[in-house]
Amino acid sequence: MTRPLPRAVHPAAWWGWAVGLAVAVSTTSNPLLLLLALAVASLVVAARRGSSPWARAFRLYLWLGLAIIVVRLVLHVLVGLKLGSTLLLPLPEATLPSWAAGIQLGGDVYLEGLLGAAVLGLRLAVIIACIGAANALANPKRLLRSLPSALHEVGAAVIVSVSVAPQLAESVQRVRRARQLRGDAGRGLRAVRRIALPVLEDTLERSLLLAAAMDSRGYGRSGAAPARERRLTGAVALVGLLACAIGLYGVLDASTPVLLGTPTLVAGLALSALGLWLGGRHVRTSTYRPDPWRGAEWLTVGCGVAAAAGMTLVGRLSPDALAMPLEPLGVPALPIVGVAGLLGAALPAFLTPEPPRPAPGWPSAGPWG
Amino acid sequence: MRRLVTRLSAAAAAAGLATAGLVAGAVPAQAAACTGTSGVTVVVDFGSSTSIRCAPGDPSSGLAALQAAGFSVKQVQRQPGFVCRIDGAPASDPCVNTPPTSAYWAYFHAARGGSWSYSSLGAASYDPKPGSVEGWSFGSGAAPGSAPPAKTSTPRSTPTTKPKPKPTPAPSKPTARPKPTGGGSTAGSTPRGTTSAAAPTGSTAPSASATASPGPSSTVDPTASPSGTPGDDSTPLAAAPTSTEAGGSGAGTLVAGGALVALVASGAGFAAWRRRS
Incomplete structure (x- = not known):
């Protein structure tokens, strides 16, 4: 094998x-x-x-x-x-x-x-x-x-924010290692003062690098959709989300009418999917090294x-x-x-x-x- | 220890009473309302029948009174303290989530000969006073179909089959134990397909007062001994096993499960160690 x-x-x-x-x-x-x-x-x-x-x-x-x-x-x-x-x-x-x-x-x-x-x-x-x-x-x-293209703006913000903390920790490690190689094994408050600036610079630099990479692939650009279509997309997505919430409540609470349960949930999911598809039509992003699904x-x-x-x-x-x-x-x-x-x-x-x-x-x- | 003893005897009594709704005489001391001012009378309205029994002494909570009166209680798996089944009813409920608001055991308090009042505390939290009445009614929260039994004046002679009355008084908790869950004061929010016997107001047979002669309620029982009556603490009979849960076969299961967990965990540890080295 x-x-x-x-x-x-x-x-x-x-x-x-x-x-x-x-x-x-x-x-x-x-x-x-x-x-x-x-x-x-x-x-x-x-x-x-x-x-x-x-x-x-x-x-x-x-x-x-x-x-x-x-x-x-x-x-x-x-x-x-x-x-x-x-x-x-x-x-x-x-x-x-x-x-x-x-x-x-x-x-x-x-x-x-x-x-x-x-x-x-x-x-x-x-x-x-x-x-x-x-x-x-x-x-x-x-x-x-892998997110639908309509969610890319939200997704990009979330990804950047969740990857800040681990990246910061890694920056601290790298700067400390570099300082130790130069014979500066300082600890305590004074070391913090000397490490803080390089770490900040390193983090900023990497964020700019990430932003540049994403921008070059089409993230963060507003689509070329006309205003009427944007309003329609927003309305569809909002109604879909509301229907999802009501449908979930209906499914969980046995005392609500049957119509408020699964049918509303299904309709809400369908509307949300429609809104995502409508919103994503005008967003063009490209992928470098796509992940295969095998x-x-x-x-x-x-x-x-x-x-x-x-x-x-x-x-x-x-x-x-x-x-x-x-x-x-x-x-x-x-x-x-x-x-x-x-x-x-x-x-x-x-x-x-x-x-x-x-x-x-x-x-x-x-x-x- | 004493609570264990009462529970064992309660389970034995439940085994005798499980088949018929009301079998007067099977466990004579408990199959009727309490006499005198000691003990807590427990009224359970199953919908089709009503069972009235006496929990001797001073049970520490409503749940303990229910069990001490000889009813077998199964609690909700995900909500310990929430009564799901009493004497196996309702059998249709899997007892995993809290029962729906239309088919649960509602919990009531009353004075002897008084009227029912819905409990604002869970059964595991409420400490019933000796001489009071506890009511359980299956359905959507309606009071038990039969009124709380009135006070009895003539002290019934305790059963002759009692082998050895234990003189230890009940270790009563000094304070009330307030707590929200249990007893049915919480609304269940789980969708449930079918619930049989959802109608709580069946024809309740008020034949339970056959043994306890209802006297005038004003007379005070003169023989209420203040020294802590021994109660009807029948010692455990032929050690009927308590509720037979599907709890595995003991130590073998524990060892097998522990070994399995240890094996997988050591595999994880080995993989982590190999990566680091």
């Missing part, structure tokens, strides 16, 4: 994979499945992340998830509803006036309630880790090309969808297997379909082409990653 040539997998494929994994995670509060999903996401990130600055951000998302769990536990002890029968920590409870009924300040902490809070925090942490995995695996600048992309998206589908199937057949049994406290189940789906989501770590490595000694990639 020949190894495929190193290339970056399409960013939209990574996002599809990550969203599928996040959907799978959101259906369950089973800690075994949650930890398995976290391990799978970490494995894929470790095996297939690129070398750009944001590719190293996955660790930050893990720390954020840990902070979420800790905050969840602290809030449970402070104001949570303490359920359960196994007393863990006897604490005094503040008596609140009747108008504040609904808040339990303090009170005995039970094992069941604490475990439930920890599992809910873990679920949110793993969902955030999934999104972090997508951020680490997919190059946001490359994702911009078998590896289909495989990546398919693995994410399979994970979500497996977990949804388990939820239909035996919803108890997806829950942490708290009342009475028990060992969580290990549903075979759900586990198989999650393990399948790890396949992109082995079956997709490796990301291209920068040549040794070469500075990090240019404005287009």
Whole structure:
């Protein structure tokens, strides 16, 4: 078997994979499945992340998830509803006036309630880790090309803003390295003063480079559409978005009329798509090195969808297997379909082409990653 | 420990009572309204039938009273503290999300012989006073079909089958425990396809007061012992297992799952280490 040539997998494929994994995670509060999903996401990130600055951000998302769990536990002890029968920590409870009924300040902490809070925090942490995995695996600048052309202006602004922080961090590293090579290993406040100006200059220079590159490919130019058509496009997109919002509300709330649900949502989506198409007709952008969509992309998206589908199937057949049994406290189940789906989501770590490595000694990639 | 004991006995009682809506005499101490001023009377309106039982002692919360009275309770998977099923009803609800507003267990309080009032607290938060009545009614929030049972004057003799009354008084919580969730005070917002028995106002059979003779409500029970009555704490019978959840087969599942997670995580660690070196 020949190894495929190193290339970056399409960013939209990574996002599809990550969203599928996040959907799978959101259906369950089973800690075994949650930890398995976290391990799978970490494995894929470790095996297939690129070398750009944001590719190293996955660790930050893990720390954020840990902070979420800790905050969840602290809030449970402070104001949570303490359920359960196994007393863990006897604490005094503040008596609140009747108008504040609904808040339990303090009170005995039970094992069941604490475990439930920890599992809910873990679920949110793993969902955030999934999104972090997508951020680490997919190059946001490359994702911009896959957006519909009508959204390019918004997309360009978003991309520039989200890539400022990692670029700033990288600039700091580069300037510090350069200073150390010259024998200036200064630390503390004085070093900050000496580093700040080069960093600012470096960041500005790179932003200008990015802006020039985007401008040369047609981004940021207003289209040549006549005023009447622009107004029509805006009206269609606005009505479409409104219909989407109303339709979503109708779908989620069972007490609204049926007509307000799915039909409105579908109509809103169609109108939004029409507005995007109308708006994008007059925008011309060109692409340098287009990202192909081949078998590896289909495989990546398919693995994410399979994970979500497996977990949804388990939820239909035996919803108890997806829950942490708290009342009475028990060992969580290990549903075979759900586990198989999650393990399948790890396949992109082995079956997709490796990301291209920068040549040794070469500075990090240019404005287009 | 005591709460565990009461729950075990409650589960055993529920096993005996699960088939028929009202079987007077199966668990004699609980299958009627409480006598005297101790214990919390629990009225559950299933729509087609009404069940009245007594939770002995001073349960710490409405949820504990429901369980101590011998009803089996299943909570919503994603909203712990929210009552989803009582004695297996409604069976159509998967108990994953909160039930819809048209088919949930509404939670009420009342004094003996008084009138129902909708609870502003969740069942896990409200601490019912001994001698009061708790009402549960399935449907769209209507009060239970039968009125709260009136006060009884004649103390019924406790059942003779009681093997060993435990003299420990209930470890009553000193303060009320306010908290929003649970009990049905939250409106469910999940679309649900079918909900059977959505009509809460069925023909409720008021035959539950067969054993408790309703006396004049003014008479005060003279025999209410102030020293903490032992209650009807029947010790666990032949250890009926509590609710049989699909909770896996114990340690084997835990080890297998842990090993799987460790394997994948070590793979991730190895990949990261190889990249760095």
